[in-house]
Structure formats: C-alpha cells, structure tokens
Amino acid sequence: MDMKKKVPIREQAPEVRAHNFDEVCLGYTKEQAMLEATRCLECKNPLCVMGCPVSVPIPEFIHKVKEGDFDKAFEIISECNTLPAICGRVCPQESQCEGKCVRGIKGESVAIGKLERFVADYAMEKGKRRPHSHEKNGKKVAVIGSGPASLACAGDLVKYGYDVTIFEALHEAGGVLLYGIPEFRLPKEDVVKKEIAMLLHMGVKIELNTVVGKSVTIDELMEKEGFDAVFIGTGAGLPKFMGIKGENANGVFSANEYLTRSNLMKAFDENSTTPIMRAKKVAVVGGGNVAMDAARTALRLGSEVHIIYRRSEAELPARVEEVHHAKEEGVIFDILTNPVEILTDDNGSVCGIRCVKMELGEPDASGRRKPVVIEGSEFDIDVDMVIMSLGTSPNPLISSTTDGLKTNSRKCIVADEINGQTTREGVFAGGDAVTGAATVILAMSAGRSAAVGIHDYLSNK
Numbered sequence: 001m002d003m004k005k006k007v008p009i010r011e012q013a014p015e016v017r018a019h020n021f022d023e024v025c026l027g028y029t030k031e032q033a034m035l036e037a038t039r040c041l042e043c044k045n046p047l048c049v050m051g052c053p054v055s056v057p058i059p060e061f062i063h064k065v066k067e068g069d070f071d072k073a074f075e076i077i078s079e080c081n082t083l084p085a086i087c088g089r090v091c092p093q094e095s096q097c098e099g100k101c102v103r104g105i106k107g108e109s110v111a112i113g114k115l116e117r118f119v120a121d122y123a124m125e126k127g128k129r130r131p132h133s134h135e136k137n138g139k140k141v142a143v144i145g146s147g148p149a150s151l152a153c154a155g156d157l158v159k160y161g162y163d164v165t166i167f168e169a170l171h172e173a174g175g176v177l178l179y180g181i182p183e184f185r186l187p188k189e190d191v192v193k194k195e196i197a198m199l200l201h202m203g204v205k206i207e208l209n210t211v212v213g214k215s216v217t218i219d220e221l222m223e224k225e226g227f228d229a230v231f232i233g234t235g236a237g238l239p240k241f242m243g244i245k246g247e248n249a250n251g252v253f254s255a256n257e258y259l260t261r262s263n264l265m266k267a268f269d270e271n272s273t274t275p276i277m278r279a280k281k282v283a284v285v286g287g288g289n290v291a292m293d294a295a296r297t298a299l300r301l302g303s304e305v306h307i308i309y310r311r312s313e314a315e316l317p318a319r320v321e322e323v324h325h326a327k328e329e330g331v332i333f334d335i336l337t338n339p340v341e342i343l344t345d346d347n348g349s350v351c352g353i354r355c356v357k358m359e360l361g362e363p364d365a366s367g368r369r370k371p372v373v374i375e376g377s378e379f380d381i382d383v384d385m386v387i388m389s390l391g392t393s394p395n396p397l398i399s400s401t402t403d404g405l406k407t408n409s410r411k412c413i414v415a416d417e418i419n420g421q422t423t424r425e426g427v428f429a430g431g432d433a434v435t436g437a438a439t440v441i442l443a444m445s446a447g448r449s450a451a452v453g454i455h456d457y458l459s460n461k
Helices: 030-037 058-067 070-078 084-090 112-125 148-159 188-202 218-223 255-263 289-300 320-329 440-460
Strands: 025-027 140-144 163-167 205-207 229-232 252-254 281-285 304-309 332-335 337-344 350-363 369-373 379-381 385-388 427-429
Touching: 025 112, 030 058, 030 112, 058 070, 058 112, 070 084, 070 112, 084 112, 084 188, 084 440, 112 188, 140 148, 140 218, 148 163, 148 188, 148 229, 148 440, 188 205, 218 229, 229 440, 252 255, 255 289, 255 385, 281 289, 289 304, 289 320, 289 385, 304 337, 350 385, 427 440
Parallel strands: 140 163, 140 229, 163 205, 229 427, 252 385, 281 304, 281 385, 304 332
Antiparallel strands: 337 350, 350 369, 350 379
C-alpha cells in the first residue's frame, strides 16, 4: 500500500449515476476503513482537531477504527458530533480537518470524513444508540427549526436534562438536510431520518407544521407556553435574485424551490403528485454547492445542463469533489460568463439566456479578483429553464414577530459569537440565521455553542 495515498473510495460509475438518484459514494468496507485508518500518524498535537468546528477527537476515533473497535469509535465521535453520518457525507473536510492533516503535506490527507461516515453507518446498521441517561432538570427549551444547528443544539440540551421541543414549519423534520441536499449526496430514509430518530430516542420532541411567527410567536412560547429559553435555528432560506430582465418568466426557479420540490416532495418521481418541470436545456447561475446540487438534479431529470459562473474555475466556491462529480456526469461549465437577460417567447416562457464574457480584474473587498465585462462579448444560450443559485438570506418572519430581537443590515439575527445570546433575554440563535448561508458543520458548531450558552443562562437564572 502506498501510504501517501488514500484508500480509493467506491462510487457509482458516472454513466450510471447520471440517470438515477441513488447515492454516488458507496463508502468504505470494514477492511478498507481499517486499512485507511493505519495511515493516521496519531499526532500528539493533532492539527486535524483544530480544523474541526465541533472538535471531534479525530486521532482517538481513527485509532479505534484501526483496531476494529467500531462501537468505541462511534462513542468517541458522538460525544462531539450529533450527526456523524451526515457530516461524513457533506462537510467540506478538504478545507477543515483534512486540510490540516499532516499526511497532506507530502501526499494525500487521511480520509477523515469517509472514516466518520463508515463509523456512523456501521452504528446505524447495528442499531446503536447514543447514551441518554441524564436526569430531567424540570426546565423547558423551545428550538425553532429542525436543520443542523437546531438538531445539534437539541441533542446537547437533552443531555443536560432539559425538556426540549423542536418546532418545524414543514411536514417533515430535517431542514436543509431534507429539502436542500439531493438524495444522491445525502439519502433521506437511510441517513437523515435515522439520525433524527436517534434524537427522538434521546428524548427530543418534534412538533411539525408549526410556523413560528404565524402559528405561535416566540413571545407566546415564553410567556404562555412556559418555555424557559428559546433557540432560533431557522437557517437562511430566502433566495436572492439578480434583478435582470426576464427573471419573472415561466421557467425561472430559485435553487431553493427547485431542490425543495425535488428532494422534499419527490418531484423527480414521475408518479409524484407535485411533478417538476423537465427541461431540454437548463442554465444554473452560480458556482456553489447548491448550484452543483441543482445542476446534477436537472441532469438526472434528462436535461442538458450549463453552469454559468462569472469567475474562473479556480474561484468556484463549491467543493472540489462536487465539481469533479458534476463534470464526470456531463454538466457543462461556462465559466467567466455572466447573465444579463433571460429571453422569453410570446407566451412569457424562457427560451434562452443572454450572457457576456468576463475577465478577472483587481481584487474586490472579498479579496477575490473582481470580474469585469469584456466589451462586445454578448452571446445567447438556448435554454428553456433557468435556476438561480446566488445565495440566500434569513427569512424575516421570526425577527419581525419577536419583541427586542435585533437584526443587522443583511437581515441576520444579531447574536453573541460565543454563546449565541441575542438581544432578547432568554432567546439564543445560531447557524445560517445568524451568519447567512454557510456549511452544515459550522451550523452544528453554533448550535452546540448555543446549547452551552442556554445551559449557563438557565443554571444562573
């Protein structure tokens, strides 16, 4: 075995997976996981742990994998990570734990994410449960939303002994894990719902179809329902648009709507009661992970798909793995390209997208080189669907219906970076609702920090 390289991971072949919604990555076998674990140097000062937002003791769990003690490996991970099967699949390990791995200096880093996924999948297959023998302390906490920040917060709070109820607006729990990330990256029945079932087993309660701000307000939860504290983890689900001509045409979707219809409502199934438009040619505007998800979904529905991104490939914000998979499957990348108008036919439906070519100029405020239009470079691409994937912001419903809750200029809730305390006493917040759109693991980290903040607040109250 070449110790400089990772043990190869099993995947569906591109020509096969481009036509189904089954998971692309098939994971390690027991033997492969144990072999990959031998590559870990078990550093005395593990930089990988510093790169993990929830500080999983990575060398310790990998050592147990190497020994074949997968039960103990799961126990070690579960102390810090409420959703290991999910994080092992969707976290950007290459820029976090694996990005700090010493093995990566002269070769490939240890496949930390794939090992975490293996351990979590093994535990679920064996029906392993997390310990939950904490005595109730008689206090109630409401958690708004059921995405990664909320699930992590609820999981830690119930360990402290709180009576925790999650309030979810939709008819199923999981938030962005359920409606935002496609089946081929994150299976819902076998992974997301099983992770949530573990929380229910620990004692977390979930109330569905409850729109906080409409069905009930935070003020009412605290003043009438008797909740001692509230955590807001409602994410950032309000899509952004460019404001260009034709953006209101039939056949223009936000990535949020498109993915929600496909992932949550199963619109990709021809027998679905809420079918989704199947286009011949699709343009996806944007270059993040959500754009890749939308593009790869459209491809599986039979479309020719173009990613339109105004910077170069080196600046694509999506994970390298997702870009690689999209290219393998046949997604076309039109980089250094920017839309200026969506073209419509006589019926008001999309028939094309007008673009201009770009070049990179001097760095802008973000530190990235600013895209500049090349004069006279205008051209059209024939498409019959456009999906806008330009980022999201928090929905203002919560902040507009809660007394004393301050937001910033981006409509994000203002909260303490360390403990999640907002400007309203007893109300905490974390994840995308505070930072704007970010990653699953960062949201989980914020949820865990807020759980500590809530515990400190209620203990001293």
